[in-house]
Amino acid sequence: MSRPPAAPPPTRHAVTPRATADAAVIGTGTIVCSYLLAVFMPFFGFFAGIYLLAKKQPGHGVACMAISVLTFFVYISMMNS
Numbered sequence: 001m002s003r004p005p006a007a008p009p010p011t012r013h014a015v016t017p018r019a020t021a022d023a024a025v026i027g028t029g030t031i032v033c034s035y036l037l038a039v040f041m042p043f044f045g046f047f048a049g050i051y052l053l054a055k056k057q058p059g060h061g062v063a064c065m066a067i068s069v070l071t072f073f074v075y076i077s078m079m080n081s
Contacts, residue, residue, distance in 0.1 A: 038075035042068040 045068025052061030 034075070034079060038072065038079060042072035042075070044068070045071065 046065050049061045049063075049065030049068065052058075052064055055061075
């Protein structure tokens, strides 16, 4: 009895340098966006809270300011890990 022919070895797809470079750019963009969110968005929320306090809406103003401060610390802790 003869054996059946062996299966061909699995082929590997070559990774092109362009695909690797594109992935690096995407990773860098994600990091930059994270830093922008961590810095600017909480400040925007904080100043929006001050605006609401000036408009005689203390509950909304304090809540907006508290959420912005919490968001800032969450972003910073996520970036440091």
